[in-house]
Amino acid sequence: MKMSDGVEQAIHSVAMLSGLSEGGVLSAAALAEFHGVSTSYLLKHLQALSGAGILDTVPGPRGGYKLAKAAEEISLLDILLAVEGPAPAFRCAEIRQRGPNPVSDRFFAKPCNISAAMLRAERVYRAELAKTSIADLGIELNALDDGSIAARGCAFLEIHERKTAR
Amino acid sequence: MKMSDGVEQAIHSVAMLSGLSEGGVLSAAALAEFHGVSTSYLLKHLQALSGAGILDTVPGPRGGYKLAKAAEEISLLDILLAVEGPAPAFRCAEIRQRGPNPVSDRFFAKPCNISAAMLRAERVYRAELAKTSIADLGIELNALDDGSIAARGCAFLEIHERKTAR
Numbered sequence: 001m002k003m004s005d006g007v008e009q010a011i012h013s014v015a016m017l018s019g020l021s022e023g024g025v026l027s028a029a030a031l032a033e034f035h036g037v038s039t040s041y042l043l044k045h046l047q048a049l050s051g052a053g054i055l056d057t058v059p060g061p062r063g064g065y066k067l068a069k070a071a072e073e074i075s076l077l078d079i080l081l082a083v084e085g086p087a088p089a090f091r092c093a094e095i096r097q098r099g100p101n102p103v104s105d106r107f108f109a110k111p112c113n114i115s116a117a118m119l120r121a122e123r124v125y126r127a128e129l130a131k132t133s134i135a136d137l138g139i140e141l142n143a144l145d146d147g148s149i150a151a152r153g154c155a156f157l158e159i160h161e162r163k164t165a166r
Numbered sequence: 167m168k169m170s171d172g173v174e175q176a177i178h179s180v181a182m183l184s185g186l187s188e189g190g191v192l193s194a195a196a197l198a199e200f201h202g203v204s205t206s207y208l209l210k211h212l213q214a215l216s217g218a219g220i221l222d223t224v225p226g227p228r229g230g231y232k233l234a235k236a237a238e239e240i241s242l243l244d245i246l247l248a249v250e251g252p253a254p255a256f257r258c259a260e261i262r263q264r265g266p267n268p269v270s271d272r273f274f275a276k277p278c279n280i281s282a283a284m285l286r287a288e289r290v291y292r293a294e295l296a297k298t299s300i301a302d303l304g305i306e307l308n309a310l311d312d313g314s315i316a317a318r319g320c321a322f323l324e325i326h327e328r329k330t331a332r
Contacts, residue, residue, distance in 0.1 A: 001167065001168070001169040001170075001246075001250045001255045002167070002253070002255055002257060003167040003255045003256055003257070004167075005257065005259055007256060007284075008256070008257070008258060008259055008261060008280065008281075009261060011280050011284075012261055012262065012280065015280070033265065033266065034265045034266075035261045035262075035264055035265055036261060036264025036265040036266075037261060037264070076280075076283055076284065076287070080167075084167045087168070089167045089168055089169045089255070090169055090173065090174070091168060091169070091171065091174070092174060093171055093174055095174060095175060095178055095201045095202060095203060096178065096201075098201055098202025098203070099199065099200045099201055099202040100199065100200075100202075101318055101321065101322065102318075103314050103315050103318050104314060107310065107311075107314075107315060110310070113303055113306045113307055113310075114174065114177050114178065114181070114242075114303060115174075117242055117295075117298045117303065118173075118177075118242065118295070120294065121242070121291050121294035121295045122291065124290055124291060124294045125287050125288065125290060125291035125294075126287075128286065128287035128290045128291075129283075129284075129287045132283045137279055137280060137283065140279045141279055144273070144276070144279075145273075148269050148270060148273075149269050149273060152267055152268075152269050155267065156267065
């Protein structure tokens with residue numbers, strides 16, 4: 001079981017975008033440069049984040065990405081589901097219904113208890129991820145920072161942030 | 167994020183093996199037939215379960231698989247880790263250290279707080295899976311059963327269970 005590298009890239013990108021000033025956007029190329037990753041690969045994940053209502057896209061040559069809502073309202077779960085899709089990791093192929101001698105159909109009206117137990121654990125996992133917002137991550141990072149982490153981000157935004165009409 | 171179909175097959179197989187009588191074993195072919203799955207694919211997962219100390223293998227033409235410990239001592243987490251490996255689903259590629267202007271190395275002594283939050287949720291997930299044993303699943307299933315699910319398993323074991331010297 002492995003999630004795509006895109007999850008890490010997407011979370012870092014959303015965290016970076018939470019530092020933009022009002023009306024500012026960052027291009028996919030700038031986000032990719034800051035994180036040292038492939039622009040084309042990151043673009044796929046930024047589009048998924050836009051599709052999920054986490055990012056807004058400002059079109060045009062001076063366009064880019066910004067948060068579509070407050071950093072407090074974007075959880076790690078929101079980002080995971082945007083990048084990896086909503087399906088649970090455990091997939092039940094209903095093998096209990098196969099084989100040469102299946103039991104009566106009425107036992108299959110309820111989900112298999114193996115599937116139920118696996119999905120119960122995934123609900124707990126998702127609930128845990130839902131507890132942490134992008135704003136929380138920023139607060140944690142600030143607590144560690146002697147100013148140099150913030151300065152690095154600010155210096156990058158100073159050069160790369162694009163101001164839009166809005 | 168998707169786990170392999172092998173997880174479902176492995177859990178059902180271990181549950182089936184928990185119904186063997188003392189000294190009995192089942193072949194991979196019998197387990198595959200009962201669940202309507204590919205023997206060669208299932209074999210790979212049975213070998214992983216043996217490697218993890220969940221199953222014992224009895225060699226020889228009358229050999230097969232049986233539990234290596236009590237059903238109460240085998241959790242869903244044990245089976246998941248045997249089939250999928252111990253690595254967490256979230257992989258941190260330390261992209262915070264990349265890019266044109268990384269911050270001081272000393273900030274990288276501690277794990278990135280994004281990675282820490284993702285792994286915290288996985289610990290909660292694993293703890294939840296560790297709560298359910300193969301014995302628990304049997305108790306749940308018995309509570310639903312009017313006798314026909316047990317009868318199906320017993321009829322299959324009657325034909326396919328191999329008695330070993332031990």
